[in-house]
Each structure stands twice: as structure tokens, then as C-alpha cells.
Amino acid sequence: xxxxxxxxxxxxxxxxxxxxxxxxxxxxxxxxxxxxxxxxxxxxxxxxxxxxxxxxxxxxxxxxxxxxxxxxxxxxxxxxxxxxxxxxxxxxxxxxxxxxxxxxxxxxxxxxxxxxxxxxxxxxxxxxxxxxxxxxxxxxxxxxxxxxxxxxxxxxxxxxxxxxxxxxxxxxxxxxxxxxxxxxxxxxxxxxxxxxxxxxxxxxxxxxxxxxxxxxxxxxxxxxxxxxxxxxxxxxxxxxxxxxxxxxxxxxxxxxxxxxxxxxxxxxxxxxxxxxxxxxxxxxxxxxxxxxxxxxxxxxxxxxxxxxxxxxxxxxxxxxxxxxxxxxxxxxxxxxxxxxxxxxxxxxxxxxxxxxxxxxxxxxxxxxxxxxxxxxxxxxxxxxxxxxxxxxxxxxxxxxxxxxxxxxxxxxxxxxxxxxxxxxxxxxxxxxxxxxxxxxxxxxxxxxxxxxxxxxxxxxxxxxxxxxxxxxxxxxxxxxxxxxxxxxxxxxxxxxxxxxxxxxxxxxxxxxxxxxxxxxxxxxxxxxxxxxxxxxxxxxxxxxxxxxxxxxxxxxxxxxxxxxxxxxxxxxxxxxxxxxxxxxxxxxxxxxxxxxxxxxxxxxxxxxxxxxxxxxxxxxxxxxxxxxxxxxxxxxxxxxxxxxxxxxxxxxxxxxxxxxxxxxxxxxxxxxxxxxxxxxxxxxxxxxxxxxxxxxxxxxxxxxxxxxxxxxxxxxxxxxxxxxxxxxxxxxxxxxxxxxxxxx
Amino acid sequence: xxxxxxxxxxxxxxxxxxxxxxxxxxxxxxxxxxxxxxxxxxxxxxxxxxxxxxxxxxxxxxxxxxxxxxxxxxxxxxxxxxxxxxxxxxxxxxxxxxxxxxxxxxxxxxxxxxxxxxxxxxxxxxxxxxxxxxxxxxxxxxxxxxxxxxxxx
Numbered sequence: 002x003x004x005x006x007x008x009x010x011x012x013x014x015x016x017x018x019x020x021x022x023x024x025x026x027x028x029x030x031x032x033x034x035x036x037x038x039x040x041x042x043x044x045x046x047x048x049x050x051x052x053x054x055x056x057x058x059x060x061x062x063x064x065x066x067x068x069x070x071x072x073x074x075x076x077x078x079x080x081x082x083x084x085x086x087x088x089x090x091x092x093x094x095x096x097x098x099x100x101x102x103x104x105x106x107x108x109x110x111x112x113x114x115x116x117x118x119x120x121x122x123x124x125x126x127x128x129x130x131x132x133x134x135x136x137x138x139x140x141x142x143x144x145x146x147x148x149x150x151x152x153x154x155x156x157x158x159x160x161x162x163x164x165x166x167x168x169x170x171x172x173x174x175x176x177x178x179x180x181x182x183x184x185x186x187x188x189x190x191x192x193x194x195x196x197x198x199x200x201x202x203x204x205x206x207x208x209x210x211x212x213x214x215x216x217x218x219x220x221x222x223x224x225x226x227x228x229x230x231x232x233x234x235x236x237x238x239x240x241x242x243x244x245x246x247x248x249x250x251x252x253x254x255x256x257x258x259x260x261x262x263x264x265x266x267x268x269x270x271x272x273x274x275x276x277x278x279x280x281x282x283x284x285x286x287x288x289x290x291x292x293x294x295x296x297x298x299x300x301x302x303x304x305x306x307x308x309x310x311x312x313x314x315x316x317x318x319x320x321x322x323x324x325x326x327x328x329x330x331x332x333x334x335x336x337x338x339x340x341x342x343x344x345x346x347x348x349x350x351x352x353x354x355x356x357x358x359x360x361x362x363x364x365x366x367x368x369x370x371x372x373x374x375x376x377x378x379x380x381x382x383x384x385x386x387x388x389x390x391x392x393x394x395x396x397x398x399x400x401x402x403x404x405x406x407x408x409x410x411x412x413x414x415x416x417x418x419x420x421x422x423x424x425x426x427x428x429x430x431x432x433x434x435x436x437x438x439x440x441x442x443x444x445x446x447x448x449x450x451x452x453x454x455x456x457x458x459x460x461x462x463x464x465x466x467x468x469x470x471x472x473x474x475x476x477x478x479x480x481x482x483x484x485x486x487x488x489x490x491x492x493x494x495x496x497x498x499x500x501x502x503x504x505x506x507x508x509x510x511x512x513x514x515x516x517x518x519x520x521x522x523x524x525x526x527x528x529x530x531x532x533x534x535x536x537x538x539x540x541x542x543x544x545x546x547x548x549x550x551x552x553x554x555x556x557x558x559x560x561x562x563x564x565x566x567x568x569x570x571x572x573x574x575x576x577x578x579x580x581x582x583x584x585x586x587x588x589x590x591x592x593x594x595x596x597x598x599x600x601x602x603x604x605x606x607x608x609x610x611x612x613x614x615x616x617x618x619x620x621x622x623x624x625x626x627x628x629x630x631x632x633x634x635x636x637x638x639x640x641x642x643x644x645x646x647x648x649x650x651x652x653x654x655x656x657x658x659x660x661x662x663x664x665x666x667x668x669x670x671x672x673x674x675x676x677x678x679x680x681x682x683x684x685x686x687x688x689x690x691x692x693x694x695x696x697x698x699x700x701x702x703x704x705x706x707x708x709x710x711x712x713x714x715x716x717x718x719x720x721x722x723x724x725x726x727x728x729x730x731x732x733x734x735x736x737x738x739x740x741x742x743x744x745x
Numbered sequence: 746x747x748x749x750x751x752x753x754x755x756x757x758x759x760x761x762x763x764x765x766x767x768x769x770x771x772x773x774x775x776x777x778x779x780x781x782x783x784x785x786x787x788x789x790x791x792x793x794x795x796x797x798x799x800x801x802x803x804x805x806x807x808x809x810x811x812x813x814x815x816x817x818x819x820x821x822x823x824x825x826x827x828x829x830x831x832x833x834x835x836x837x838x839x840x841x842x843x844x845x846x847x848x849x850x851x852x853x854x855x856x857x858x859x860x861x862x863x864x865x866x867x868x869x870x871x872x873x874x875x876x877x878x879x880x881x882x883x884x885x886x887x888x889x890x891x892x893x894x895x896x897x898x
């Protein structure tokens with residue numbers, strides 16, 4: 002995410018003007034200011050009530066516009082509509098829909114402003130609404146920042162309710178029975194005499210009626226789907242190999258391509274030697290693209306073989322070639338001139354008295370490396386461009402490709418696909434642009450471009466590196482002050498620069514997960530420093546919080562130990578936000594915190610709030626001759642409302658595993674300007690034998706619904722580091738931990 | 746070259762060294778078997794060759810010629826699920842799901858060899874199959890469930 006936020010900022014004036022012009026923010030899309038895209042090509046006899054519900058005489062189609070990269074959001078969106086529409090799983094189809102401004106994401110505004118998520122003062126809520134207005138005016142559809150449920154929770158239920166009431170009205174018009182005497186269930190309107198009229202039978206009549214607008218949503222006590230375990234709609238396809246991801250899509254006449262671009266990212270290609278690649282079996286063409294070369298063949302593997310035969314002469318990278326120089330650039334950034342913002346300055350950290358502790362922390366570059374290597378199918382003709390791939394920012398995608406192929410944007414058609422993991426990489430556009438560059442040179446032919454895994458690593462935009470310099474004081478068994486300075490390149494600046502936008506203001510992701518902590522430390526200062534742009538970086542699951550949160554919580558743990566206090570009790574003493582306190586209390590209870598542990602065992606706790614969701618994790622480890630073994634993990638998270646307990650557990654578990662695995666053994670380092678890690682053997686995160694039992698509990702005390710894709714990632718690293726300290730006395734201040742300690 | 750794939754005779758005009766993975770995907774149109782790493786590091790391409798779980802990205806077509814190959818599509822179908830697939834659905838293992846064809850094929854081969862595997866055996870055998878969404882605890886549970894189903898069958 003992030004990219005929306007900055008566009009939002011730039012367009013703030015538009016948003017403000019909209020507020021003054023009387024646009025009513027806070028009412029949702031049932032009264033859409035954007036046209037309903039489903040109304041454009043509506044077939045005779047079909048009805049659409051809003052951008053999410055389409056009913057024909059044959060079937061019911063629900064539009065789930067948030068991209069599904071594995072987080073189960075297609076099912077969750079459908080469930081929200083179905084809850085109020087009174088249709089059951091199996092009675093409707095789900096479509097990703099076509100990109101459209103009507104699907105703008107209003108929840109992106111939450112993360113776009115420098116307020117703590119717990120801050121719900123009127124002025125803050127007003128600012129959020131204004132930012133939301135800007136996104137609405139721009140029609141910014143997008144998936145990211147764990148916003149899908151926050152964006153959808155009200156408006157999709159309202160969409161379902163409005164459609165239901167309109168269908169009832171159509172039934173009333175047909176039968177003469179008053180609406181108040183009609184009921185709905187199982188995709189049908191029920192008359193008092195028990196007769197049922199299927200929604201599909203009412204479509205034609207409903208289409209003639211102005212859709213009902215204001216509908217009261219059902220009380221949570223009446224929910225039959227939300228909060229109950231669901232069987233996600235893609236589970237059968239994903240368990241039988243029958244669900245097509247983007248990489249599996251076939252378009253008639255399609256050819257297979259792969260690319261090699263300068264692994265010194267952003268560097269030019271000075272020239273290349275084909276070395277007989279053109280004569281290799283199956284090779285159709287070799288074409289130049291920006292900073293690299295592409296092979297087009299009749300089979301993916303033949304394209305791979307040919308690209309490996311080609312020898313390229315690469316130009317220099319626009320960043321330091323050696324990793325050590327990247328770190329030097331970060332170290333040199335802790336200076337007044339590069340101060341990005343002072344996020345907190347409570348009390349007086351300098352005047353506080355006590356025993357002083359200082360420490361320095363590091364967080365490395367890390368790759369996204371989703372299991373499905375990046376790929377895209379593009380077909381360019383003189384009249385139009387069609388794109389089949391999975392992506393999180395469809396509107397920006399269409400704009401960027403239109404600029405590249407010089408088509409009008411309304412002639413660029415993106416067909417979103419199931420995504421085999423993203424972790425942020427599917428926010429980037431290079432792979433689609435590269436496919437479009439090839440297709441543009443062979444107009445008419447659909448080109449499927451697939452990265453080799455090696456290209457995927459070489460051409461990733463990894464998580465940014467960061468350093469934290471911390472100091473604090475302890476006295477009388479308590480933590481009395483803490484100061485944390487973080488220096489990092491701006492991930493938002495880097496990401497946005499690739500779509501031609503300069504980011505004004507401080508980057509809230511540099512200190513994310515640290516400045517917004519809910520502790521009542523009498524003396525607390527948090528400053529961020531903006532390092533120069535180094536290797537190009539991008540949002541990686543939870544963005545800034547996995548690094549900054551690791552620094553903050555690990556150092557807090559250091560201070561607590563120095564004070565001689567108990568890590569759980571001291572955190573509970575300091576925490577002053579009720580739902581966050583509850584999360585910590587629950588994880589203490591769940592993990593039986595304080596109970597006796599065996600020899601060489603230790604447990605650590607960490608608490609971080611990111612994307613509005615407070616999460617606490619306790620990890621237990623054992624030290625053996627072979628190394629550290631993770632025995633068990635406990636995760637408690639507050640999401641406001643759990644939509645599907647099964648999916649909730651999956652995301653929580655997956656986030657914790659992602660956080661632990663990368664903290665243990667993943668980093669991207671640069672040498673000669675190129676990423677040194679080329680495949681999973683050098684960047685494998687967690688495998689099954691290292692995966693502990695994980696006990697999970699979801700809480701619903703927060704007053705807003707939150708997404709769970711990201712917030713359980715950040716606490717995993719500090720909880721693991723704190724556990725290792727408890728077991729061994731060794732404090733690890735740098736990820737990946739395996740540079741300092743072995744794991745079983 | 747001729748292969749028996751999911752019980753049917755199939756032919757492909759390919760180089761000796763084209764990996765079976767790409768024969769299946771790009772020549773025979775069987776897309777359930779996934780490309781993940783190309784170097785036997787992730788297991789997404791796992792299929793059964795003469796009953797043995799094999800990384801199809803590492804097996805040359807020429808070496809597979811004449812073999813009896815089972816892919817995820819041949820293990821079971823949405824209408825007639827294999828016990829392992831049934832367990833995968835019941836436990837709702839998949840998130841992004843991209844690695845799951847390989848996980849399921851590996852698990853089915855494991856249960857052929859060891860009908861009642863311990864957690865330790867599951868961990869050892871399944872650790873070659875990478876999942877980046879973090880479904881491992883559910884995979885473990887689903888393997889146990891599948892083992893029970895197969896024993897009861």
C-alpha cells in the first residue's frame with residue numbers, strides 16, 4: 002500500500018473541495034457518486050442494484066473487487082454481501098469485476114495520515130474522512146495495507162441489503178403483497194403463503210425499479226454467516242489443481258516469453274550477444290526492452306534456455322554496488338539535516354535519571370518471493386490492450402500501460418486473476434510493463450511473460466533496510482525513559498517514484514510499529530531519519546513495522562531486563578490503551594506466562610500495533626547443542642470483528658510464521674550492484690520442521706474492524722529474539738538471527 | 746515421446762532434456778503442476794512417477810519417457826476427491842494455494858509409504874515443500890486426517 006496514501010496527499014485539495022462542495026462522506030456506495038460499472042453492458046432481463054450485485058435470469062453474480070492473493074478476500078467479500086442479500090454459498094458466482102472508480106478503497110485513508118489508529122478525536126476522524134474523499138474522487142481501487150475488510154465491511158453489507166429490498170419491492174409489485182409481509186432466504190423472496198419467487202426470476206422486474214437506497218443493516222445477533230466458520234470458495238480448486246492462477250491462463254494464439262533485465266536495478270543494458278539463442282529450438286524472436294532483453298518462444302522452458310544463452314553487458318547501478326556501503330549510507334543519515342520527523346517527544350528523555358542503556362539495531366533487505374513467479378499475459382492491438390495477470394492496483398496499472406503503449410486508458414482492459422502470493426510484490430508494475438513492451442513489438446499476438454525464479458529475486462524490490470539507535474534509562478526496577486532514532490530509505494518514496502510521483506512530507510512507514518506504541522512511558526522520544534534512496538525498495542508484508550517494531554520492542558525488552566522487571570508485568574504496567582492491554586493479558590493467560598520452564602528454555606513476549614490491530618505474541622524456545630528450537634508460539638490479536646474464524650486463524654498463523662521465518666534466515670545483500678540471493682536455497686524463510694505449534698486467539702474489543710494480513714508479522718521477530726535472550730542470555734540486535742545463532 | 750499421464754497415453758514432441766514440468770504445463774496443458782523455483786528447492790512441481798514423488802522440474806522428459814505419471818489432476822477430481830484432497834478441503838489448508846498441488850502430491854506419496862506417519866516423519870518428508878503463506882500446522886493436521894481416512898477406507 003502506501004502508493005494510495007501519497008496520491009491522496011497530493012490530491013488533498015480535491016478532497017477538501019469535495020467536502021466543501023457538500024459531498025457526503027461516510028455514506029457508502031449504495032448511493033454511488035461513481036456510475037455503476039455493471040449497468041454499462043447490462044443484458045436484457047438482468048438487474049444490477051449497485052457495483053457489487055448482478056442478477057440475471059440464469060444466475061447471481063457478486064463482484065469482489067479486492068485482489069485475492071491468498072488472503073481469502075474473495076470469499077470474505079462475498080460473505081458480506083450474502084449476509085444481507087440472503088443468498089448461501091453455492092447459490093452465486095463471484096467475479097473480480099472490471100477495474101472501476103466505483104470500487105475505490107475508502108479504508109486506505111486510515112493509514113495515510115499521521116495519527117495513531119487509537120486516536121478517534123473528532124478532528125482526526127474528520128481528516129480521515131477528507132482523505133477518504135480524495136480517494137473517492139480519484140476512484141482509487143486498490144488492495145493493500147490490510148484494508149480489504151475495513152473497506153468492505155459496511156458497504157458490501159449495504160450493497161446486499163439494498164439489492165434484497167429492491168428484489169422484495171419487485172416481488173411486491175408483482176404479487177400485491179406489501180413489502181412488510183415479505184421475507185427472503187436462499188436467494189428467493191418468500192410470500193406469506195410459503196410461495197417462493199427466486200431472485201433470478203425477479204431480475205427483469207427489479208431492473209425496472211429505482212434501487213432502494215437506505216436500508217438498516219441487521220444487528221450482529223442476526224448474522225448467519227459473519228463470525229461463523231466458512232468454507233472458502235477457492236478451497237476445492239486449490240486442493241485439486243483446477244484453479245487457474247495468472248500463470249495458468251491460456252489465450253488463443255499465445256506465445257511464451259521471459260526476460261532478463263539489468264540485475265543492477267535501474268542500470269542500462271549497454272549491449273548483448275545472442276550467442277545462437279535465436280537459432281535455438283522454439284525461439285520465435287529476441288527483442289529489446291527497457292534495460293534488458295526478452296526471448297519469445299513456443300514454450301516457457303525454451304524461452305528460459307534461450308535467455309540463459311544470451312550474454313548481456315550491464316551498466317552500473319544507480320546505488321552503491323556493495324552492501325557495506327548501503328549500511329554506511331544509513332549510518333550517516335542520523336543527522337539533523339536528514340531528520341524526517343519527530344513522531345513523539347513525551348516528557349524529557351535527556352533529563353530523566355537512571356542507569357543508561359544504549360543499543361544499535363539492524364533490519365536487512367528482504368525479498369517478497371511469492372510462490373507464483375511474477376508473470377503477465379498482454380495482447381496489444383491497434384485498437385486495445387488486454388492484460389491478464391494478478392495485481393493489487395488496477396486503476397494505476399491501466400494508466401501506466403496506456404502511457405506505455407500510447408492507447409487511451411479506456412481501451413486498456415485489465416482482467417484480474419487469482420494470485421499465488423504477493424507479500425507486496427504485486428503492487429509493482431515492472432513485470433506487466435515488460436510483458437507489454439514485448440507485446441507492443443508483436444501487436445496482435447498475446448504474450449505470456451514468465452519470470453524465472455532467478456529473475457524474480459534479481460528484479461524484486463525488497464523490503465527496505467533500516468537501523469535503529471536506542472537509548473533508555475531504568476531506575477527502581479522500572480523503565481523510566483526511552484529514545485529511539487530510526488534511519489531508513491523511504492519505501493514510499495521509492496515505490497511512488499516508479500509511477501512518477503514525488504512524495505511530500507514525512508514517511509510514516511519508517512517509524513511504523515514503534516512511534517505509535519500504546520505505552521505510557523513518562524519520557525519517550527521517537528525520531529525518524531530519511532536515508533538517501535539506495536536499492537529500489539517496496540512495501541513488504543507489514544511494510545515498516547517488521548523492522549521498526551523489532552527495534553522498539555526488543556529494546557524495550559532490554560530495558561525491562563536491565564531494570565530487573567518481568568517482561569510481561571512491566572509491559573502491562575506501562576500499557577494504557579484498553580484493547581491493547583486486553584491483548585497482552587490474554588496472551589499472558591494463554592501462554593501460562595510465569596510458569597516454570599525447563600533448563601535451556603526461555604519465553605519472550607512482544608507487542609506491536611500495526612494497521613490498527615494490536616497484536617501480542619509469546620514464543621517459547623529451547624537451546625540445544627544443535628541450536629535454537631522454537632517450541633511453541635501464542636498469538637492474540639484484536640481485529641474488532643472476526644468475519645471468518647478459519648480465515649482469521651490462517652492469516653494470523655501465516656503472519657507469525659512469515660515473521661519468524663524471515664527474522665531467522667532471510668536477507669538480500671548486494672554485491673557488484675546485484676542481489677546475491679538468487680533462489681529459495683539462499684532465502685528460504687521457514688520450512689515445516691522449524692514450524693512450532695501455534696495457539697491463536699482473536700479478540701473483538703476494538704471499535705473498528707481491522708485486516709489481519711499484516712499485523713501478526715511484526716511482533717514475531719522481537720518475540721523470538723526476546724525468547725532467545727531469555728533462554729541464552731544472548732541479545733540479538735540484527736536480523737536475520739542466523740548470523741548470530743544457529744537454529745535447529 | 747510417449748508417457749502415460751493420469752492413466753492416458755500422451756505424446757509430446759520435445760527435447761530429451763526438457764523438464765517433465767514444462768512438458769506437462771506447456772505441451773500437455775496440465776496446469777495443476779506448478780513452477781516455483783526450477784531447482785528442486787520448493788516442491789511446487791511434485792508429481793508421481795511410477796508411484797514415487799518426484800520434482801518434475803528436475804526430471805528430463807527423456808528420462809521420464811514411458812513412465813506412468815500421476816499429476817494433481819489425476820490424483821482426484823473435484824467430484825471424486827482423493828483422501829488427501831478431502832483432508833485438505835476439510836482443514837482448509839490453502840491460502841494462496843500455489844504450493845498445495847505439490848504438498849498434496851508429496852503427502853499422498855508419504856502415506857503410500859507410511860500409512861501412519863508421526864509428526865516427526867511428516868516434518869522430515871514435507872520439509873522439502875516450501876509454503877510461503879505459512880500453512881504448515883494445517884498441513885500437519887491434514888496429513889493425519891488423510892491417514893485416518895485411508896485406513897478406514
